[in-house]
Amino acid sequence: MFKSLLLKGRTMCILVLCLLSSLVVTAQTKITGKVIGGDDKQPIIGATVKIKGTNVGVVTDVNGNFTLSGKNGYVLIISYIGYQAKTITVSSSDLGTITLDVTNSTLNEVVVTGYQSQRKKDITSAIAVVDVTDAKRIPTGGATANILQGQAAGVTVVTQGQPGGGASVQIRGIQNFGNSQPLYVIDGVQGNSMSNLNPNDIESIQILKDPGSYAIYGVAGGNGVVVITTKKGKAGASTISYDAYYGTQVPKGGNVFNILSPAGMSKLAYLAGDQSVYLKIYPGGAGTVPEYGYQGPGASGVAGGPGANPVGDLLSKYNFDASNTANDFLIQKFNQSGTDWFHALFKAAPEQYHTVTASGANDKNNYYMSLGYLDQQGTMVYTYYKRYEARVNTNFNIAKNLRVGETGYFYYGLSPLGTSDIPGQGGISNQNEGAPISNTYRIMPQIPVYDISGTNFGGTYDGPGGEPLGNGANPVAQAFQYQNDYSKNWNIQGNVFAELDFLKHFTAHISMGGNMNNYYYAQFHTPAYMDYESHGGSNGSNEGAGYNSNYNWTNTIKYSQIFGKHNVTALVGFEQKYYNGRYINGSGDNLFSVDPSYVNLTNVTANRQVSSGINQPIGTQSFFGSLDYTYNDKYILRATVRRDGSSVFYPGQQWGTFPSVSAAWRISQEDFLKSVSWINDMKIRASWGEAGFSSNVAGYNAYSLYNGTLGNGYYPIAGAGVTQQGFYQSNLGNTHTTWENDKGLDIGLDASLFNHFELTFDWYRKTISGLLFAANVPNTLGGAQPPAINLGNVGNNGMDIAIDYRNNVGNDFKYHAGVNVTVYKNKILSLPNNYIDDAFNRVNTIVRHEVGHPIGEFFGYQVAGFYSAADMTNANVPKYAGAQEGSFKYADVNNDGQITDADRTFIGNPNPKFTYGINLGATYKAFDISAILYGSYGNQVYNYTLYWTDFYGSFNGAKSNDALTKSYGAPGVTNPLLPIQSDLNSMGTTQTSSFYVSNASFLKIRNVQLGYTFDPKIIKTIGMSKLRVYVQATNPVTITKYKGLDPELPPGTGNAQSFGIDEGNYPSNQRQWIVGLNLTF
Amino acid sequence: MKKSIFKFIIPLSLVFLTLSYSCKKFLNQPIANALVPSVLATKAGVDGLLIGAYAMLPMSGNPTTGDTWGGSVSNWHFGGIGSDDANKGSNPTDQPDAAAIMNHSVDGSNDYVRTKWWSCLDGVQRANDVLRELPLVKDGSISAEYAAEVTAEAKFLRGVFNLELSKVFRNVPYVDETITYSAGNYNVGNPGPIWDKVEKDLTDATGALPATQAQLGRANKYAAEAFLAKALMFDHKYTDALAALTDIMTNGVTDQGVHFALNANFNNNFDADMKNGPEAVFAVQMAVHDGSSGNNGNPGDILNFPAAGPTGCCGFYQPSFTLVNAFRVTAGGLPFINADGSLPLNDYDGNPIVAAVNGASPGNNSTLKSDQGVDATDSKYMPDQTTPVDPRLDWTAGRRGIPFIDYGIMPGASWARAQGDAGPYINMKNVYHQSSAATQSESYGGWAPGQASAMNYNMIRYSDILLMAAECQVEGGNQAAAEALVNQVRGRMVDHPENWVKGRLTGYTANDATKPIVDNTQNAANYVIARYTGQIAGGTKEFARQAVFYERRLELAMEGQRFFDLQRWDGTFGGPEPTGYMASVLNKAIATNTSYPAAYFSNGVMKNATFTAGRNEIYPIPTGQINVEHGALKQNAGYP
Secondary structure, eight states, X not given: OHHHHHHHHHHHHHHHHHHHHTTOOOOOEEEEEEEEETTTOOBOTTOEEEETTSSOEEEOOTTSEEEEEEOTTOEEEEEOTTBOOEEEEOOSSEXXXXXXXXXXXXXXXXXXXXXXXXXXXXXXXXXXEEOXXXXXXXXXXXXXXXXXXXXXXXXXXXXXXXXXXXXEEEESSOOSSSOOOOEEEETTEEESOOTTSOGGGEEEEEEEOSHHHHGGGGGGOTXXXXXXXXXXXXXXXXXXXXXXXXXXXXXXXXXXXXXXXHHHHHHHHHHTTOHHHHHHHOXXXXXXXXXXXXXXXXXXXXESSTTSBOOTTGGGGOBOOSSOGGGOBEXXXXXXXXXXXXXXHBOOEEEEEEEEEEEEEXXXXXXXXXXXXXXXXXXXXXXXXXXXXXXXEEEEEEETTEEEEEEEEEEEEEESSOOTTSTTOOTTOSSOTTSHHHHHHHSOTXXXXXXXXXXXXXXTTSSSSSOTTOSOOOHHHHHHHGGGOEEEEEEEEEEEEEEEEETTTEEEEEEEEEEEEEEEEEEEEOOBOSSSTTOBOOOEEEEEEEEEEEEEEEEEEEEEEEETTEEXXXXXXXXXXXXXXXXXXXXXXXXXXOOTTTOSSSSOOEEEEEEEEEEEEEEEEEEEEEEEEEETTTEEXXXXXXXXXXXXXXXXXXXXXXXXXXXXEOGGGSHHHHTOTTEEEEEEEEEEEEEEEOTTSOTTTTSOEEEOOHHHHOBOTTSSSOOBOOOEEEEOOOSSOOOEEEEEEEEEEEEEETTTEEEEEEEEEEEEESOEEEOOOOGGGTTSBOOEEEOOEEEEXXXXXXXXXXXXXXXXXXXEEEEEEEEEXXXXXXXXXXXXXXXXXXXXXXXXXXTTSOTTOEEEBOEEEEOOHHHHHOTTSOOOTTOOTTSEEEOOTTOSSSOOGGGOEEEXXXXXXXXXXXXXXEEETTEEEEEEEEEEESOEEEETHHHHHSOTTSSSSOOBHHHHHSBTTSTTOSSXXXXXXXSOOOHHHHSOBGGGEEEOOEEEEEEEEEEEEOOHHHHHTTTOSEEEEEEEEEEEEEEESOOSSOSOOOOOSSOTTOOSEESSOOOSOOEEEEEEEEEEO | OHHHHHXXXXXXXXXXXXXXXXXHHHTOOOOOXXXXXXXXXXXXXXXXXXXXXXXXXXXXXXXXXXXXXXXOTTOIIIIIITTTSEEEESOTTSSHXXXXXXXTOOOTTOHHHHHHHHHHHHHHHHHHHHHHHGGXXXXXXXXXXXXXXXXXXXXXXXXXXXXXXXXHHSSOOOOXXXXXXXXXXXXXXXXXXXXXXXXXXXXXXXXXXXXXXXXXXXXXXXXXXXXXXXXXXXXXXXXXXXXXXXXXXXXXXXXXXXXOOOOSSGGGGGOGGGOSOTTEXXXXXXXXXXXXXXXXXXXXXXXXXXXXXXXXXXXXXXXXXXXXXXXXXXXXXXXXXXXXXXOOOGGGTXXXXXXOXXXXXXXXXXXXXXXXXXXXXXXXXXXXXXXXXXXXXXXXXXXXXXXXXXXXXXXXXGGSTTHHHHOSOEEOTTOOOGGGHHHHEEEETTTEEEEEEXXXXXXXXXXXXXXXXXXXXXXXXXXXXXXXXXXXXHHXXXXXGGGSOEEEEEEEGGGOTTSEEEEEEEESSXXXXXXXXXXXXXXXXXXXXXXXXHHHHHHTTTTTOHHHHXXXXXXXXXXXXXXXXXXXXXXXXXXXXXXXXXXXXXXXXXXXXXXXXXXXXXXXXXXHHHHHTTTSSOOOTTOO
16 A cells, blocks of 8 residues: 555656646747648648647648647648658748648558557567558458468468358467467457458558567467557548459369279279279279169169179169168269269359448547448358448547547358357368368269269268278268358457546546357258268257357556657556356257258257356456657657466466567668668667467366266266266366466568668567476376476577568559568477377377477478388388388388387478568559469478378278379389389378478469549549449469469368368368459448 | 546546455456365265266276277277287278287377276276365265275275276386375386285275175175286286185175176176176176267277167177187087197188188188178078087177077178178177167267167176186186086076077078078077086196186177286286297287188288287387386387
């Protein structure tokens, strides 16, 4: 208490000082003027007119006029975003019309950073400002974060093709084992996604990349922060505008997985000597495929065609019983020319997005409203994402010094597929061997999409017993099931705030904001009859609902004053955040009717189950402050500190302090550079800071817990088949765990050169220490989940380079080009037990995270050719069990004369050497053209799909052309690519090896847009003020040596830190042809 | 104006101050969805922990310990396909971890090995949780008697889990209730077997447990004594084992106080409707339709159903040719055993069975005819109805042309998932009766229809007790007593021909393979079984041993015992047979099972397989555990 009194005393002193300084006023006269833009000669509304050396200033009104008190000799600085600031010495009371020239520089832009705004030129740390106009041209596919790809140096975005599938965003590379996604701050509200924003609503995006800039977000900021501000009404007459596009998406053409023809499949079975298969499904000899396959009660086989029994009256036996699969007698006609499964699943699909906005402002209030409708159909049949959106942003100046306002966004999302944050929901499961996409390369080409009924699906069941047709599923049938499923999301996000100016230099800001997400989903399935393993079962239903909510309560007081050449801003704040939620799920089987309006959990007759739970509530409290000091626009210093307390940790570990300091030196203001005419502006900066991250730990981590769940704790102790609840330790607690700590240094250069270039360069080094890991405890502790503990360090260093060039030829032709390059190097500095194996697949682990290596490297055997006949008899050639002539020869890495586990080594790295984005744009008179390119260099992909298609001995199923024509021992092959095709498996075919690793550097032309803006004079006659139409090609070109679908891969079934593994991915590089318009009334 | 500003600042400052003092509460959010230890410090809590320890007995279904089936108490993997009982089943590439166990290329990275290890230790620690929680109960709800009872049950369970661990891995850590996360003493080594510790826990439990229990799932005195006997058998202490077994045979009763006895109907042991009968010395209780999605319904065996028929998946754990052929008997109804104890049957001599296509008789008359390579639609196929076989065969393995439990005639290849790779026979002992399918089975986890079942797994049934006692008698030189015990086991079948499989296939209606004509008054095959009449009592010691071993093989086939029996008998760890015995038995079986023409039976998993003596008798310690224990844990001999 005493301490706080003292604090109060100090505050009072500062207040008194401030009062005094504001009394310095002398005799004044009124000075007036009008500001217009050099481009359109229209009044500039909201331009700042400031008396140099003071903080006295006004803003121009709706007619561009201003009035302020001053006297002759005062120097006025007139500035507005996008225009070059003008300095005028007052010589008369009416300054007349002042024209501001359009700037090529964006330095005067005001950017919103942590809890306040700064001019771009005063930035002292690594903050990237995204050009929203450019970025918006990338169709989002329902995931708005996609627009960040290639738009800012230091930001890596992996997009997904699945409608609404989300994007993986990393700032300066992968940071940890778990959640590496940045924090999103939308209109001051912290949340976990930007993906459902309407891109048209976005005013600006800033990306805080270094600890110097994001330390002010403390424990939430460690992975970097994306700060988004949505639009406000702009002064002037109210406008109504309509933005829309319509397009079509076209899946990749050709034989994308290089699958054999049915005749080729038959030849391959003979080549591999797999009698148990070829006798059953290719009885007529190599290259033949019978006419029909059938299976029913007690009967199965093939019929018709060479070697097979005659068809006879077989077709008359066809029977399909939807209620009891045991009665099914299914017959399919083999597709002799081969089913193109990929294109049976992927078809051209439309997309459209419409946004209507209304906005306006007067000197007191402004408003912005928008309605949006997105309908993103997926190229995979039956997939889509629809979103209905509404936004209302308003601001009211209710007194001269008091403003209130709100931002409010509501959307309703609809999709047949689950999103990962909804518990209990399956969905499409991209990048998974059992998903429809993966089944397009697993299911044999002779299987038809539909069986002889024409309406029921063909599949692996309809053939001889056993599973010579493989155990893949009919992917179209799988996707067909999604028709019955839906997932609905209702989300409200935004905030309400009030801002009070007091004592001249103080502004208090209070904001209550948050996010409220409600979801509901329902799934229905009918008994599968077309797949080998699941033939049988009953229909069933699964539905559930839940909510997540969080609030942010933020209070800040800002003090800002200019003393001569000293410009000081200080801010203190308090913030409280709270998260909670609940969910419920129910399921059951055996519905009498499959009519969708009858399907519900009341009507299920078997296995009715219900579960629910609470999302562990998390509370966070924080105190923070920042100090900005600028001397003479030349030396800029910023310091921040935040103290965070989080309920996630045990008392004693809950509080942490995160400081940062950064400084910049505007070297171009120094006398020795002032005369260098080609330097418009140059600033050197350095920052250091510390932040934290705690999302990779559960809120109950500190506690040892017991549970008594049905499947794990119940036991029929009475012996009568009725289970009784028992308890078991479910979690071990650790009271010492605390957050991951991110410390980093950034040195940067911002320069404006030759009037046309803007250059930003950053070098950084960042260490993430005390990584949160589930403690790796031995099983001697039983089955309880170990707690997360702080173990292991990761170091990232790299460079961000951004160059922008803008110029014009005359007034009619303007052009710009921007290039940004992201270079990061990630290295694991320490880990418990030195390494972690990851990405468990059917055959083995693919990834090893090891000290001294980057996160995510591929680990396996190095293929060193094939065993020759001579090798097989030479005892000095190290071999593994089951090796035969033509098997992969693995390198004996440790030279011990045998091939064992210990010979595995690092065989590839999914981390790119660098990624880059290129934005090009030009306008000529009414035409404009722009292009966005995105590339990645030096990344490798582990093509797991080849396990299924290139090795005969993996599961029965579709195989590749290479297996037949490029394998060891195949007729005419002298320089084999693949090992001998055989149904015998050995380490040569079942282990992770360098065979699967390929260079996956790519360059994608993401977008080319050609627009035409109609002459305002002409359209004015029909009531419009602006009309632009455009055509656009998205992803017209992907240049890569990678042979799979798309070299850009989201994480698969492993964890987020295991990436670059292709298990069959919904491609995000599909061509799209779009027409669109921007219309303003 | 200024006044009003102060009005604003002062309350704001107060708000700030208040907040900084209310932080503590805000930062201690309630723990969702779980219990903290103090809540369990009551009698009900302790009993709940004890039930939780029992709940680990299936050794599966624990989401934190990996695969549902990798640790299964039935030991279909480690005890079954790792021995000559069964093939893995399904396609050669399906479940590669199982394939590695089957062809003895298993190593410490194998996921089944990891899951088994973890499941057993999870059970040990759940039992320890009971012992740790007991002293925390201060509310007076627990009497000294109850505390003793609970302690004994916990020690029983700890003994059972440690015995299971020891069977599979032999050199294992002993984890008692002092080993905890907070104590930091969890890197427990495995300097050697812990039989003495297992025996101590089970001796304590035998001493303290009551003879009867109201709840039939709980261990009683004799269950504990039976596991003690089993541990002593693995420890090769035949005298001590015989004492315990004799006590069980003399005084042993079930939880209900019924004297242990063999069920008149052998199949009652594998009938979910007949569980907890007089033969069940200790059974892992299973239940379905309890809302757990099949998790309490023998989840460890969900793969082990025919690929058609009773369920649709997954065709694992198929009886091997060598096992089925072992059921052939002499015309007098006794197994083929030479006087010197060697086994004359040619299925051990590596002679292939020639394809019996389209009903033609097999090329070698001394092996049982099978439908290997015969299409399910073939309407001429007739099973072998003349070769004398032990009647237990058709309660152990599903064969074409013979009724499969109460599902009617087994139709052959259409029920085998990949007959060409894994053979024609279907496992049976974990399959519920069709008549009780509705009540005793349910879908497992939503993907395996009908594959969760309420059939108990008998960890020890009474015939096991009798046969262990017979072994002790042979080693103790009392072969007459051994013969009497073996005859007691055989007598059940000899005396109850009414319980042999009935339903002789006589043909097919209209040449339709789906319409068999069955004579239900006749035995399905030529069943012959008789008691020994002095052959054991008067035979060589080796003959007596092999006769007891052979009886175990037939009686307990497909119950996950075979591998561990061979391990016990091998001289490597002190067994009665020479060192290398297990390797010679299994390598002979490999030779037989891989000698068929590939078109007939490709058996890709076993190609080039060898059982290596001195290594494969026990399984490798999980490599991950060796790494995480920082040197405390050592790998078993022969494993890298």
